[in-house]
Amino acid sequence: MKQHLLKIISAGLSLCLLLSSCGGGSQKSDKPMGRYVEEQIHEFDDTGRMCGIKLKENGDISFYYSLYSMDGTPGHILSGVLSKGGSNIETAKVEWLSELAQDGNNVNDIAQGPDGAVYAIYQDAQNEPHLVKSTDGKTFNEILIPEWKQKGKSEGESGTPGSFTVTNGSVSLADEGEDGEISFAGSDSISPENLFVLENGDFLISYPYSGGEICRYSGADGGLLQKFAMGGRQVAVYQNTLITLNSDMSKIVEYDLESGNISHEYEYDGISWGTYLGIDKDGIFVADSSGLSRISNGGSIWERVIDGGLTSMNIPTMALWQMISDETGVYYGIFIDSGDDSKTQVMKYTYSADTPTSPDTELTIFGLKRNTTIRQAIGEFQRQNPNVRINYRVAMEDDSSVTVEDVIKALNTELLAGKAPDLLLLDGLPVESYIEKGVLADISGLVKDLTGSEGLYANLMRAFEREGKVYGVPSRFTIPVMVGDNSAMDSLQSLTDAANQAKPFDPDTVQTFRTPDSVAGESLLSEYYDYFVNDWLSGKNIDEAKLTSFLTDIQNLYQNAKASGGESGMSGAVMISSTTADGNGEIVPMGAMDVGQGKVKTDIEQINGLATLGFIFRNIQDVENVGIRSLFGKNEYTPQCSIGVVSSGKQQELAKEFVKTLLSARVQDQNLGDGLPVNEKSMQKGFDRFIKDMELEQGKDLGFMELCNNLTTPIAVDYVVKETVLALESDILKGTLAPQEAAKKIIENTEIYRSE
Template sequence: MILKRTIGLLSVIILLFNLISCKEKEAIGSYNMSLRGFVEEKVDITNIESISDIKMIDDDTIKLIGVDNNLKEIVLISEDKGKTWIEKEIESTDLKKDRIFFLNVFNNGDILAIDGSENTNEFILIKDNGSIKEVNIDDNAFSRITVSESNDIIIYDIYNIYIYNLKDGKLKKEINLDDEIISICTTDKYLMVQTIQAVKKYNLNNGEFIEDIEELQEYVDGDITYKLKLFNGSKEDEFFLVDSTGVYSVDDENYNINQIIDTNAYLFNSSEMELSHFLQLDSENFLAVYYGEDGMEMYTYSYSDELANKELEEITIYSLYESESIRQYSAQYQNDNPNVVINYEVGITEDSGQTENDAIKALNTELMSDNAPDILFLDNLSSDDLINKGMLEDISDIVNSKKESLFENILDVYFTEDKIYSLPLRVKIPVIFGGEDIINKFSNLEKILDNKDEINNRLFGTYSARDILNLMYNINNDKLIENNIININEIELFLENIKEIYEFEKSNIDEDSYNNYLEYAEQMSSEFMKQMSEVYLEKSIDPIEVLRPEYSMDIGYISSFYDLANIYTAMQEDENLTYNTYAGSNKFLEKDIISITSKSNKKEIAKDFISYVIDKKSQEINNYQGIPINKEALLSIYNKNLGNDNLGGVGISGEGYEIDLDIKCPPEEEYNKFVNIVNNLSSPINIDSYVSEVIINTGEEYLEDEISLDEALEKINSDLEIYLME
């Protein structure tokens, strides 16, 4: 048997195209004050490297199995709700402790383990009295194992689940899924499986599928921070669901959902820690185990009447579209300020039926009322318009107090004389990556057109009309709309140029590849393909792709320190590769643009929130949404990774080649080169999402020869003329 023992975090599959389902103006969570009435207390278990499993084996005893700092399997017992732990020795003459691997704890305290002596790697059951029983399971490879409430053994990987009978080791049922498995849990009768698409229910006795649990679908669809997990409950007919809003108990028949803890105020919602174990100790006490970059941490949660009755302060944050970043900022702030409740309002949701115009008009009305949100994220909104109408508060006192730690060249863009009304928390930098000769010849749209015939392979690695439009629109849009005036001549030139590039890309794709793409596109819904394509609007640079012989260059954004590490790693494979800003410009894409509304009646808390999110601690969070504007945070991220030649791995393959690379941290010289680029940024890429949608939608019709160029220009002019006059 080949043992694949996983210690630490389970991998989480992140869907770029998962549609968000939430109600219009829906808060991040429910805020019953009693749900924040818990004391979060860290447990000192510094001698433990990792935890394999943890269970309540009776009303007073918790049993933990894991590995200590010497990588020795260890058993710990707690009889005081997890506050203190005592090591328990296993008395067995047959056990070779240096060859044992603990896996799971059964409800009665028995331990499922692997006996690695003599390289047999057989499943065994270690009883409390030290006796050992063989478990005759014939399974040759596995990655994740758990035991059910009914003492079955469940082995699963990304797509498959195997349910074994403990008594005879026979396979009761093999379950094969089309969607990736994120987590599983069991009740006395049922197996619940969380995939990337749904929570599925199976009969635990025979493994037969029962249904997708529709009552939990909103939690799956709304999991944009990838916090959702399932855990076994404390009762035989319930299980726990934990996500970014709370801990919920769910009964396994009627799916009644009861929120137990508001997770916004605790580490459950930390962007730096991942919950791996959750345990209810009694009605007022809980235990959680987290893993992060610095290893494992355990916390207890004890109910406190004093906290539960404490008065809470509420503020409201608004954004036009739902944002994972805003959830992260809010979660971290609430973790450190548990007396503050952040209500998060979203202007446009999937099922709201509103257009951007409708939502912006509704927001303007709200901003003039006493119900105005306190904090406004201006992404996809016009800051100039709101400033001119007096709807935003001057935040220069906050910014000036932190100015020395921030990239002042970026701040200068947002100052009007000595006042500043908004600033981006992060920025993305458009760059082009390739050989030095490629960089010189293809550094902007005009040069790409002038030199495209000099190469016989692909430019961007995409041959979708919409993908190319999305990729090139943001970084070339500055001439298309100026001062709310349509520059129809520039739009005409832009569409003609993009069509020429599109035709060139298609000419360098073999017919089979193109037909495979069309077949794939036909199988997918048009909405799904649109979601996929929109990734190109803010496509992160993918330098590894340039190592493919059929690719000449890559255009995209540096959106995090790890993009820089990817660039450096690719450059180590080919010394001719380099990068530069697109068109050699000082442009940047502003992200998470934050402001305070002038009508807010919680300005002090709102200012404290902004001060918090521009500080080093908050800015160090890597959410892949851009480079932090706090230069101390960027340096700290770099220093934490300095000298690390294994920041992850990446592999590419094709006909006749296969490349596997370990991502390396760049040296100081390369880091300083990048910081110099950031220090010279001075020109934000102004995006109006309604305008871009009109031009890209119409441009796609033109590129696909569905309408003529004149028809496209007439349609664009007609759709935008009234909108830009309002």
């Protein structure tokens, strides 16, 4: 792709420039200068969304601001003006628009017409859409769209069972039926989203969630004039040009509104639902977490204008809602900050010729896999340190075919060659080996200070402590637990006990233990691996007898529980989105639902985050004599998003400052879907929020908070060993490979790696 080629060329030129600027005797004037800088110019106290944006002739930007009704109370709508240059914002409540947001109605979009009138689409409490117009700013009249009535008759049936919609950190579950099944809310009704009023008075209305199309309606009688296919939800209009994504979201499509035909298609890497499309007199621009890029009308080469890595665009909780061009080279980003304090922020991006193109200082972070909490910390750190560039190196993306062992070998080569990163994400790396070889620096003084000042769990901060020295810290953690009847949990002391008691589903018997359908399938070893790896793996030493015992228990558990025929309880799991703008989600297991419905007395699962915790409480808090315990009383936990400072790194002090940011409340307070916070105050805050949101009993924690304080043993997950074990999963479960033979094979296949 031409865009990809341009990136390579740009990267090569940037490298040459950086190398030349670092050479001996280089003058300051030789340094590449000029880049866009970010400035926050306004913050709305409430979470809402800006719409009906219009650039006025004097350079001011007028808009409407629709406040969300987060607590069920009616929202209200403001009109506003952002002055030229962004020096001031003035807002005022619009009564007639606010009336539309009452009585269960939802205002989808607002547009300003060329005649000065204001138009709005809203859906009433029955989910029926309406288009209205106000010419005096006080009263409004409805504009009929005949197609809506026709569609409503043919498509306005009941919701679709089994589907659900996730937005900004929440998922709405329907009531559970008497049979214990869950139906998720869904609807086939018309759901118009974007509204544009053209110069001749016609309307353009998009339907991203019902049909994936954009329709043009006559301003005279509301009749359908044209249809345009779309993918995703982004659409932008400038004069007689419409841009959107094609149906499979692989290209940006430009339509000529006069002819109704496609006038051009543009390729752009990384298109997603979060990709923002904009258009102005100079061409098309695209904004996402990587930054803002432009292309001229009909062009083929994209130019990176704003580096997202140096701005709020790269912060996972900052969801970009709008990007406005004032057509003078200044941009305004409207972000819905979906983090703990949920606000709308307005950012201004201005080109500064006196600012170095690339910051003078670079901090390098290396990790096997991409991590949302690290990205959040990077964004917060960049805000505080705009003259530092963080180079976040991710070795294995989702589509990567490289093995963990190959990556670690390459990393070890870099470390030996003195080309070490400044910080290592320790998840999956051979941490014990790195401690023994002096790769990781002792940060015990820093951790001691932060534990007191930030209110961190002191027990969790000892995850990587060896002989009084601390070589790393987790920033999140997960816990394998038992959930259910206290007496039943007393009877289960080991995985062997659980395997022996597990039985196929029997509707007439409440069993002590039974794995849910989602675990009893081919993924049983994958699901339970982390829970028991400490039993047989210590550092790089494998205890063959204990590994054989573990694989025997897994094989027995699989054989005893698998014959349920898909009727034993909740099948699968639900992904509940976090507060991240990129849709990162937390996998919530379903086993606690079986406990709550009296189908089984105990369940083994992992608390992956606050959403999992909330789901467990929702299902079992009304059951008598239940609790949450550490799995088999081992008080184990899995460190997540763990980080260590590299002893040979060039930015030691800066690396420690990043660790401070990572463990600060600014990051820990955010629900990012990748584990529980290691900050005790953040944990309590998040726990209380879930209790409130789910309308659960206040002050009842079923022993969870005490459990967090009593965790003592970190679970060390070596990804190379794990890959080797799971490669044999199917043969082990099906019995074609005996546990003892599998153990010998695992030891043999990892021997070279473990000896290095």
